[in-house]
Amino acid sequence: MPSSPDPLYAGLGQALRVGTTLLASLIVGGGLGWGADAYLFSTAPWGVAVGLVLGLIAGVRSTYRSVQHWE
Amino acid sequence: MENPLHIFELHKIVPLSLFGLDVSLNKAVLVMFLVVGLVALLMTGTCTSGSLVPTKRQSLAEMLVEFLRGMIHETMGPEGMRFFPLIAGLFLFILFGNLLGLIPGSYTVTSQLVVTGVFAMGVYLLSLVVGFQLHGVKFLGILVPPGTPGWLLPLMIPIEMISQLARPVSLAVRLFANMTAGHVILGVLFALTLSGGWMIGWLPFSFTVALYGLEVGIAFIQAYIFTILTCVYMGDAFHPH
Numbered sequence: 001m002p003s004s005p006d007p008l009y010a011g012l013g014q015a016l017r018v019g020t021t022l023l024a025s026l027i028v029g030g031g032l033g034w035g036a037d038a039y040l041f042s043t044a045p046w047g048v049a050v051g052l053v054l055g056l057i058a059g060v061r062s063t064y065r066s067v068q069h070w071e
Numbered sequence: 072m073e074n075p076l077h078i079f080e081l082h083k084i085v086p087l088s089l090f091g092l093d094v095s096l097n098k099a100v101l102v103m104f105l106v107v108g109l110v111a112l113l114m115t116g117t118c119t120s121g122s123l124v125p126t127k128r129q130s131l132a133e134m135l136v137e138f139l140r141g142m143i144h145e146t147m148g149p150e151g152m153r154f155f156p157l158i159a160g161l162f163l164f165i166l167f168g169n170l171l172g173l174i175p176g177s178y179t180v181t182s183q184l185v186v187t188g189v190f191a192m193g194v195y196l197l198s199l200v201v202g203f204q205l206h207g208v209k210f211l212g213i214l215v216p217p218g219t220p221g222w223l224l225p226l227m228i229p230i231e232m233i234s235q236l237a238r239p240v241s242l243a244v245r246l247f248a249n250m251t252a253g254h255v256i257l258g259v260l261f262a263l264t265l266s267g268g269w270m271i272g273w274l275p276f277s278f279t280v281a282l283y284g285l286e287v288g289i290a291f292i293q294a295y296i297f298t299i300l301t302c303v304y305m306g307d308a309f310h311p312h
Contacts, residue, residue: 012292013296013299016296017241017245017296017300020245021241023244024237024238024240024241025234025241027237027240027244028233028236028237032236054229054233055233058231058233058234058237059234061230061234062234062237
């Protein structure tokens with residue numbers, strides 16, 4: 001991650017965006033699973049379950065990747 | 072007590088209709104025009120004099136340009152400078168939108184999910200367009216992390232797709248949720264001040280003042296986060312992996 005001239009500012013910026021990354025992946029994963037259940041295949045509740053698990057993995061992965069570059 | 076969410080409700084001020092579309096003016100639209108006007112007023116003509124010893128406004132603009140240029144160079148590299156107007160526009164609009172919303176009686180345009188959502192989707196779609204333009208079909212390689220064994224591909228590709236799709240969602244939700252939550256807390260605390268009377272009202276009022284200061288900081292930080300994540304996503308389009 002790039003550093004800004006002010007370390008406090010950049011540090012706060014990095015810390016504050018961790019939580020939403022995790023949440024957004026869960027929302028997208030669960031949402032895609034729900035969509036698949038409701039509109040594509042009638043596989044309820046498996047679409048939501050698989051989607052949430054995949055979303056959780058994706059969220060942890062992208063959070064981990066964004067934290068990896070911290071000094 | 073009043074519903075603390077009522078400050079986010081929008082009412083038509085001037086009902087307008089264009090080809091059957093509802094384009095009525097409401098408070099949010101007016102504040103957006105005000106934001107654009109303020110940014111334009113503050114920024115145009117700052118560097119036309121081009122004097123070596125900068126005036127106050129010129130040095131403010133120069134600091135801003137330096138700050139944004141550093142951000143773009145570190146994430147996208149020098150070729151990303153062609154997106155400088157977009158990045159600067161986004162940063163200034165969000166910053167002034169956040170700050171103007173803190174004036175009592177005004178409206179926080181960034182507390183509308185539709186505003187932040189359109190920004191986030193637009194930025195994300197632009198990064199996809201740039202990526203496919205520069206790398207062609209090979210840009211789909213962002214869905215495959217380097218060093219993935221072949222048998223893991225059916226699992227990794229859906230996961231990477233979700234984390235890609237989560238990017239615009241997290242951009243939009245972060246800004247919207249931060250601004251909405253901040254204003255709700257300010258509203259509730261101030262309502263407590265009013266209903267507390269002079270005996271105990273000073274306590275929530277002092278919290279209101281302290282939180283207001285925090286909100287000013289958050290206005291800057293959220294504008295910064297939105298802009299730098301835009302830069303990071305655009306940078307991924309320039310240099311996948």
